[in-house]
Structure formats: structure tokens, C-alpha cells
Amino acid sequence: MAVLKVENVTVTFDTPDGVIDAVSGVSMTVERGETVAIVGESGSGKSQVMMAAMGLLAINGRAEGSVRFGEDEILNAPARRMNLIRGSRIAMIFQEPMTSLDPLYTIESQLTAPLRAHAGLSRAKARARALELLDLVRIPEPARRLKAYPHELSGGQRQRVMIAMALSNSPDLIIADEPTTALDVTIQAEILALLAELQARLETAILFITHDLGLVKAFADRVYVMRAGRVVEEGPTTRVFEAPRSEYTRMLLDAEPDGAKHPPSDDAPLLLEAKGVRVTFPVGDGFLRRPRRFTAVDGVDVALRRGQTIGVVGESGSGKSTLGRALLRLQPSEGRITYAGRDLSDRTPAEMTQLRRELQLVFQDPYGSLSPRMTVGEIVTEGLLIHEPQTGRRARAVRAAEALEAVGLSAVMRNRFPHEFSGGQRQRIAIARAMVLSPSVVVLDEPTSALDRSVQKQVIRLLRDLQTRLALSYVFISHDLAVIRAVADHVLVMKDGRVVEEGATSAVFNAPQTAYTRDLMRAAFDLSSLLKSDETAAPVREA
């Protein structure tokens, strides 16, 4: 029998610009003990279906249709009735492990709250159960962690706490909304393996909401593909992956970045060279004790030739972004950095300003890195005000139009503001801003990480295209191995501030030398085998 039956659900939001349809007539079912995935890109309405079902829509949201939990109709049920189900029969795990737990309360307080509210456990009993749960999700030293605050745990540990909370009342269904998106790939693999194992043991149904088809393939029995508020395809995972029926599903399956970058010819000149780059940050202020320093980048060498793309890959905290900023001298560092034969370390600020024209940077967040109060034209040409002050207003407008067209946008867009553009378009604007100065080296710091796969593919194509046309050299920083494999001809693998492996892309990806790189590869490209090996011990599930 179905645990959850969603029938013809519609979700709308009242906004100052009118009513927005987020979900239009979606139906789906989850059977007992089954793993179902909803997959779709941002804005497909995949999260809102479940928020509506759980009565958690934003204040301006309205839902219609029917959602049945077992025999009960729960759509738009009063909060009092929903509170008997939420956290007890249906539990949720959210995307942001950083913000989903209340920063002001201990893990114990938050983990025991649902136990005390639903199972009516005493404080001592709830505490004992919380300890068991932390143990179940394999958090080391659970007794100590109970007393900790969320900010004292890592992202992976916080997500384990969320899973423990979800399991606390042995629910019939867990709704996991992008539970691993904010985590590093190796942590993601651990969390998914844990979920799979616990599910098999506890026979809980899981509804998995994700944008990542790799996860769906490894994890789900059945899949619903959503686009623009509708289900465009549904079926068993293997069938959908082998013989997709909808055009959109085929496009999604094909969205994995492809291609490879050929290394530049051997006589390509060395442009940017760094030797022994070391960046440290002070920890504490050393009022009584000697100030300690945290080493973010520890003796890294980089040699970038004209037309080359060096991929810097690593997990969060590996120092890859700090390295990128240090290479452009946006971050004080030790070591020697030379650009086109000139030592950058003893340049005056004025000389550095001159050089910056040739050394550009594109950031990860296309939302935060464009000023909301400037038009796109002003943003793109702002650098010209410094580097080509003789350029007049009219000439700048022409340059803005050219730059926008070069990145595949229309010239008429230059008078609009950033908020009117999608994430992919904004990243194109950020790229146009770097390219308008005709740089020779561009550091790209996770330029595609905030984008949907299909958009990501277009941005990568654009970057590759610009590189050939303008003979650019890239330092491409990313945590995403699939992206690095497609864009870089040389790879540095970073961990804890050091380069643990380095070499030609094909060599590193086909025959990784270190255990760490092998772990990364496996977590990124071979999730299924990773989950299967953990599942073999578990009892076989019934469909």
C-alpha cells in the first residue's frame, strides 16, 4: 500500500508581480519501504510539491489537490493534526546542514525535542535515545557531541545529526531534500551509504529530491523527472536511464560536461609561475598567548603556460580558492609569483593595478558578485574606467555590447539590472566583465558550481570557446571532478593546503596515484558501487 499518494497537486505563490504557478497538477506515489527520487533543475517545483504536502509552504503559498498519507488526507490539514505526523510518521532532511539546525541550541536539545514531543519521553529517556541515534549514524564520541552546538560540528556531522533526528521516531517516510548537495563528494558518499544502509534495516520509505542524476541512478528504485512544475517522465530508475522517453530527460542525461582539453604545444611560453606559495591566517589575537597561524596553502607550485588550463580540485577547506586569490596577489602570501617574467611580489600597488588588467578573476556566486545597483552595461565596463580612462561613455557602451554578445547574451541587455537574469546568464555577465579587458590569465573560482547541469554545460562550452579565440590561460578551481575532467589539461589535487597529486588530466583521471585521489574519483564517478558494497550486508528489500 502507498505510504504517500500525491494527486493532482497544484502550488501557487501570490507575489507582488502576480500569481506564480510553481507546481501544476503533479501526481506521485511512494510505496512502503521504497526509494523514490524526484529529479529536476532549479525552479522545477520539485521541493515545493513536498513542502505543500507537509504544510510547510511559505506564507504566500497555496496548495490544491490531494495528498494522502495512508488513509488520511493531509493537504492543507490544520497544524495541530499535521504536528502528529510531522517528525513522527514523516520526517524531513534538508539541504543546508549549516542552517537547518538552530545555532543557539545544543545538539541534545534539538535531537530530543521531537522525541519528547511525539513519544512523550522523559528528559533522561530522550537523552539515552539521542545517544543511541548518534551512535546509529556513526558520530564519534556521541556523548560529547550531545553537548556541542551546531557550529562546532562539520557539515557532514550536522547532516548526520539531521538523519538521526529524522530516524528518531522510526518514521514511515523520510523526505530528503537535496541532503548531500552542500557536502563534499567523499562526505556525500558516506552520508548516502549511511542512508541506504539504515533504510534497508529500518524499512523506511525515502523520497529523495535532487538535481543530481548520478545520485538517482545509484540510490533510487523509481524516479519522477520534473520540469517547470510538471512531471515529464516517471518510471523505474533503470528503465528511465536506459530508455528515457521524454526529450527533457534525454537532455538531462546528456548534460554531464563532456569533451577534453588538449594541452598547449610544448613551445607555449610560461605565463604565470608560482613557487612555494604559502598563505597563513592568524588564529586568535594573541593577547596572552603567542598568536598561532593557520596554514591555508602550504608550499604550492604552479606553472601556467599560454593557452593552458590548470584545474585545481579539492574539497572544502583544501585551500584551492585561497591559492587562486594568492596567484593574483589578492591575498598576501609567501613564495615567488612571476607573471610574464616579472616578479609580482615587489610590485607597488600602482604597478599591480596596471597588471590586473591582464589577470582577471571570475567568482562562484553569480548572485553575490554582481552589484545589484548597477546596470549590466556598467558592471561589464567598470574595469575600463580604470584601465582605459580615455574611453568615452559611448565607446564603453559599444564595448559592453560586444562583450555581452561574445558571451552569448544580447547587446540590448546592457541596460538591465542583474536581478532580471538567471544564474547562468549572470555567470555569463561575470565572464563578460573579465573578458572586456582582454586579459591573458583568468582565475575561475568554481564558476559553474552554482548552476544547473544543463546551464553548466553551456558555460563550459563558452569558456572553452573564449579560450581558443582569445588564447587565454585558465586556472580553473572546482570541487567538481566531472567539470575539471572536461576543461583542464593539467590537474592539481589539493588537500589541507598541499598538492597531493599533480599531472596531465588524462593521467590523473585514468590512473590516480594517491589513495585520496582514488577516493575522490570513486565518490564522484562510481557512487553505485560504493553504495552497493555497503548494502550487501543488509537484508534484501521488497519492492
Place this chain on the structure above:
Amino acid sequence: MLVYTIRRVVGAIPTILIVVTLAFFMMRIAPGGPFDRGRPMDPTVLANLDATFGFDEPLWRQYLIYLVNLAQGDMGPSFIYRDQRVAEIIGSGLPVSMLLGGLALTLAVLLGPTLGSLAALRQNSISDYAVSSVATFGITIPNFVAAPILSLVFGVMLGWLPAQGWGDWRQLILPIVALSLPFVAIIARLTRGAMIEALRSDHVRTARAYGLPAHTVVLKHALRAAFLPVAGYLGPAAASLLTGSIVIEQVFNLPGIGRHFVQGAINRDYTLVMGTVVVIAVFVVLFNLMVDLLYSVLDPRVRYD
């Protein structure tokens, strides 16, 4: 935390020194002096007075003498209130101002967050609009308008409460209301904004998704987060409330410290003005420190060591 506290207290000394220095010289730049009133005085009498109070010394020496005395806890004699030391005047006025201010602060801390939360929970409803208009009212109506109106309406016209004076607890009510009104308003508005944001936050969504009762979600998870910005505002608010209100004390005829400040400035009673400046500066520094310490109690992410 102890190290931090000690360091902050030590760090406050230069701050207070700068305030004292600025106040001292600004006071002297202003034309006139304590004995320049009414009829011109006999030059010999004036010379005698100047010698008694040390005005015949060069200014920089007067400044140093004042600092040395202050460091020993001596704020000097008042120039206007003969036979009274500044310390005595402040000692008699400060408790009155602190009592008034303390009660007004309590009222503001109880009422402000309550009204703000109410408005946030019923966003865009009648109660939200009511709270918002009262808040706007409280912020925009200056207390030299609000205080006389309160005194006139409730004291004189309706006769419910004493219109002014000091001695009976009933005489405290109107001044406290008048004093706390703008603070209630500002805190209510701060709370409303912070509360709306808190109610939208991910961890409040988590609390709701786990079926916790509404009062737990609101009081435990949303309000505590929403109180953080209010706590930040409480430092300067407490300092300004506890050191007396010039207007309120004048309107309700209360023997607080605020009146002395104005009277002292008008009369060029240098030592009295300096004395009140020192007291206010110490309060500001002290309450900002207390709020910073309170912050680390309220928010476990804030650690000072």
C-alpha cells in the same frame, strides 16, 4: 571571558579620558564663565574667586589638576551650588534617575519584544498595523511633546495620576511611561523585523517540519534569534535611560541627574558638567560591555577568548 572582560575594562580608560578631555576644552571654548552672571562684579572679588577655584592657572594646568583629582575620585566643588561638592549632587540625583530609567528599561524590554513578536506573527494584519503605527508614533513624537501631553491629560485633566513631583510611587508612573515610549517603539520595530526573518529561517522550518508545537517554534527558536539584535541595542539604550532624561525630569519636576546637566551647562558650572559627563561616559562603556557579555551568553557562536 575573564581575560576579555579585563581587557575591555582596561581599554575603556583611554576612551573615557578622550571624552573627559574633549568635554573639558569644549566647555572652556564656550564663551562666558561661572561668575559672569547679572551685574558685573568687583574686579578684586572676581580675582579672589578665580584664585579660590584655580582659574588663575593656565588652562593646561587646570586640566592636569582636574585629571589628578578625578583619578583620586574627587570631582571638585560645584561653582554654582555653594558648599556642595559635585560628588554630592550626583550622589543625590543619580539614584532617582537610575530608578526611573531602570523601571522604564524594564517596561521597554517586556513590552517591546512582545509587541514586535505579535506584529511579526500576524504580519500584515490589523494588529501588525496597529503595532507599527504605535511604534512610528513613539519614535517620531519627541518626549518634550509626549511628556507634557501625558502630564496634562492623565494628571491635570483626568486627574488619575499625579501630574508631577517626587516621593510617591504613583508619581513615577507617568514619567516612566513617557521615558520608555520611544524605547518600546524602537525595540518593537527591531523585534518585528528580526522575528519575520527568524520565522523564515531554515532552522525554524526544521522545527515545524518535526511537528514541534507552535509555542516552542515561536518562543524557543524564533524569538531567541530575534532577540539578538535587540540585545545589541540595549547597551546604548540602558546607558541613556539610566543617566537621566533632561526633558522628563524637567517636565515632571524630578530631582534626577539630567536636570543638573542642563543647569550646569547653562550656568557654566564646569565641574558639575564634567562630573555628569564622566558618569554618562562610564555608563555607556559599562553597558556596552555588559551587552557584549550578554551576547556571548545568548549566542553560543560568540566566544571572546
